[in-house]
Amino acid sequence: MSKIRIGIVGYGNLGRGVELAIRSNPDTELAFVATRRDPSAVQIKTENVPVYKTADLAAHQDEADVVVLCGGSATDLPEQTPALAKLFNVIDSFDTHARVPEHFANVDAVAKETGHTAMISVGWDPGMFSLARLYGNCILPDGKDYTFWGKGVSQGHSDAIRRVEGVQDGKQYTVPVEAAMEAVRRGEQPELTTRQKHLRECYVVAKEGADRAKIEHDIKTMPNYFDEYDTVVHFISQEELDRDHAGIPHGGFVMRSGVTGADGEHKHLIEYSLKLDSNPEFTTNVLVAFARAAARFAAEKSYGCKTVFDVPPAYLSPLSGEEIRAHLL
Amino acid sequence: MSKIRIGIVGYGNLGRGVELAIRSNPDTELAFVATRRDPSAVQIKTENVPVYKTADLAAHQDEADVVVLCGGSATDLPEQTPALAKLFNVIDSFDTHARVPEHFANVDAVAKETGHTAMISVGWDPGMFSLARLYGNCILPDGKDYTFWGKGVSQGHSDAIRRVEGVQDGKQYTVPVEAAMEAVRRGEQPELTTRQKHLRECYVVAKEGADRAKIEHDIKTMPNYFDEYDTVVHFISQEELDRDHAGIPHGGFVMRSGVTGADGEHKHLIEYSLKLDSNPEFTTNVLVAFARAAARFAAEKSYGCKTVFDVPPAYLSPLSGEEIRAHLL
Numbered sequence: 094m095s096k097i098r099i100g101i102v103g104y105g106n107l108g109r110g111v112e113l114a115i116r117s118n119p120d121t122e123l124a125f126v127a128t129r130r131d132p133s134a135v136q137i138k139t140e141n142v143p144v145y146k147t148a149d150l151a152a153h154q155d156e157a158d159v160v161v162l163c164g165g166s167a168t169d170l171p172e173q174t175p176a177l178a179k180l181f182n183v184i185d186s187f188d189t190h191a192r193v194p195e196h197f198a199n200v201d202a203v204a205k206e207t208g209h210t211a212m213i214s215v216g217w218d219p220g221m222f223s224l225a226r227l228y229g230n231c232i233l234p235d236g237k238d239y240t241f242w243g244k245g246v247s248q249g250h251s252d253a254i255r256r257v258e259g260v261q262d263g264k265q266y267t268v269p270v271e272a273a274m275e276a277v278r279r280g281e282q283p284e285l286t287t288r289q290k291h292l293r294e295c296y297v298v299a300k301e302g303a304d305r306a307k308i309e310h311d312i313k314t315m316p317n318y319f320d321e322y323d324t325v326v327h328f329i330s331q332e333e334l335d336r337d338h339a340g341i342p343h344g345g346f347v348m349r350s351g352v353t354g355a356d357g358e359h360k361h362l363i364e365y366s367l368k369l370d371s372n373p374e375f376t377t378n379v380l381v382a383f384a385r386a387a388a389r390f391a392a393e394k395s396y397g398c399k400t401v402f403d404v405p406p407a408y409l410s411p412l413s414g415e416e417i418r419a420h421l422l
Numbered sequence: 423m424s425k426i427r428i429g430i431v432g433y434g435n436l437g438r439g440v441e442l443a444i445r446s447n448p449d450t451e452l453a454f455v456a457t458r459r460d461p462s463a464v465q466i467k468t469e470n471v472p473v474y475k476t477a478d479l480a481a482h483q484d485e486a487d488v489v490v491l492c493g494g495s496a497t498d499l500p501e502q503t504p505a506l507a508k509l510f511n512v513i514d515s516f517d518t519h520a521r522v523p524e525h526f527a528n529v530d531a532v533a534k535e536t537g538h539t540a541m542i543s544v545g546w547d548p549g550m551f552s553l554a555r556l557y558g559n560c561i562l563p564d565g566k567d568y569t570f571w572g573k574g575v576s577q578g579h580s581d582a583i584r585r586v587e588g589v590q591d592g593k594q595y596t597v598p599v600e601a602a603m604e605a606v607r608r609g610e611q612p613e614l615t616t617r618q619k620h621l622r623e624c625y626v627v628a629k630e631g632a633d634r635a636k637i638e639h640d641i642k643t644m645p646n647y648f649d650e651y652d653t654v655v656h657f658i659s660q661e662e663l664d665r666d667h668a669g670i671p672h673g674g675f676v677m678r679s680g681v682t683g684a685d686g687e688h689k690h691l692i693e694y695s696l697k698l699d700s701n702p703e704f705t706t707n708v709l710v711a712f713a714r715a716a717a718r719f720a721a722e723k724s725y726g727c728k729t730v731f732d733v734p735p736a737y738l739s740p741l742s743g744e745e746i747r748a749h750l751l
Binding site: 110113117194228234235353366369382385405409419 | 691700729734
């Protein structure tokens with residue numbers, strides 16, 4: 094069988110992660126990398142694979158079975174995914190939950206019109222966590238959902254810290270509150286406020302002579318980002334930050350607490366959790382597994398926009414139906 | 423929209439669980455209960471629903487959209503599922519892992535020939551745990567699988583205890599070894615023997631005058647059931663057994679430990695766990711969610727035998743694609 098040819102658009106953390114993930118999936122191969130930068134300035138890790146300008150991709154339509162779009166959700170993907178779904182089967186990790194219906198509709202229209210399969214919002218949240226929520230809801234209809242994130246680095250909150258006056262550098266960890274998770278695990282189905290679910294822990298390098306009390310106050314009272322949370326601020330040196338906080342770990346927990354029985358007398362807990370050393374590399378491993386499914390849908394001429402909810406799990410595996418029934422069922 | 427009419431074949435723990443689960447799923451309704459016993463001797467909990475003899479079901483082919491088969495895997499289902507797939511769309515919880523390929527082939531042939539959808543091995547293991555294993559394998563191809571069961575009651579092992587000479591009654595709990603789970607969670611990818619993964623804890627009521635030392639020895643050395651495990655035997659009174667060990671709790675953990683990165687330098691852990699007060703009621707909730715999917719496959723004329731691996735998760739939900747994308751993605 095010929096390999097699934099995967100193109101990468103955007104060569105940042107995600108693009109490099111897709112390139113590595115392809116090496117772990119022997120039924121896939123890297124077709125090309127596309128970038129907005131000057132291709133000659135981009136050094137990729139795979140030999141004998143071309144680097145193109147994203148704007149020139151129309152000339153390379155036949156070179157990839159699926160293209161993984163590795164841009165950001167704020168401005169890149171709302172444009173890129175519909176644009177490239179005209180040329181290729183595509184998959185993205187669009188993660189602005191509130192704008193999913195709009196993005197879905199835009200991509201679906203183009204993909205159906207041009208005969209392509211498009212998959213959006215593939216990663217871990219949205220993605221694997223969405224699947225955990227859906228399965229949990231369907232199996233325990235009399236129940237309640239809980240999603241906790243962390244412990245992990247939030248890029249958005251780290252950026253927000255770095256914009257505070259007097260801050261030289263910083264990193265923010267989202268930390269789930271253990272007491273809240275334990276209450277859910279006991280089947281208490283608590284109502285939890287934002288503050289009761291997560292802590293925000295900040296590691297901050299102050300500029301020389303900066304007012305640390307003011308920095309701490311400015312962070313803790315920042316609207317949307319920190320004011321609704323209990324926030325802890327640690328001042329450390331640049332050396333400590335570089336040494337101890339260079340990674341991009343993340344993770345989290347999806348719990349479904351529900352009851353069954355004639356009078357709801359039996360409690361049940363479904364818990365799905367992730368503990369990830371590298372948030373982008375885990376995300377790209379999810380993307381490559383679903384790229385395999387996208388290639389299968391395209392081969393069946395099942396076009397239009399899809400999400401993780403539409404994918405029969407067997408489509409994610411390089412193994413045959415017989416093999417997965419014999420070894421994994 | 424008309425409701426999904428669900429028939430139940432077999433009215434033991436599972437059959438009664440399906441009846442309760444239907445109450446929690448307002449888009450479903452109970453069509454009939456079928457039993458091998460005298461129908462007039464079977465008192466069901468739902469009003470105005472007929473009880474038939476299983477042998478007479480050919481006369482009631484048009485009364486159910488899906489029939490849930492609630493027999494045992496050892497002798498009932500290998501006969502019942504192919505036989506009833508001639509008449510109905512069916513779903514079972516066949517759980518003899520080694521015989522799945524054979525059962526699948528038998529059911530698939532009948533279902534395709536007669537134009538029915540059949541779904542086998544639906545529950546939590548096989549079932550939800552199988553899905554966790556498949557997703558884990560596809561996302562982290564460089565990794566290792568671990569399944570731990572418990573703490574929970576094993577019916578087979580409890581039966582085995584009760585057959586030991588001098589034993590009046592007994593119950594066996596399968597207990598996962600915490601130290602082994604922690605080693606997996608640390609990303610050590612240990613090789614674990616049977617003994618290192620699970621303990622077997624037995625609560626035994628001895629007959630008056632029986633030799634307790636001999637009972638304990640006979641249990642601990644019983645081939646297949648106990649000899650490969652560390653087994654703890656507690657002697658208690660019948661009163662204590664009835665009071666403290668009447669439930670049928672179970673649960674377990676599926677873990678996928680894997681690595682990513684240029685040199686496998688990033689560790690990742692995916693963990694899926696269940697903590698269930700009632701093993702049969704959770705199983706039947708899974709069955710009813712997948713019965714919804716079976717009804718959808720049948721409506722699409724997608725016939726033949728399927729497993730949980732073949733079901734797009736969206737098919738399990740009573741909600742529309744728009745709704746699940748808006749609320750659960």
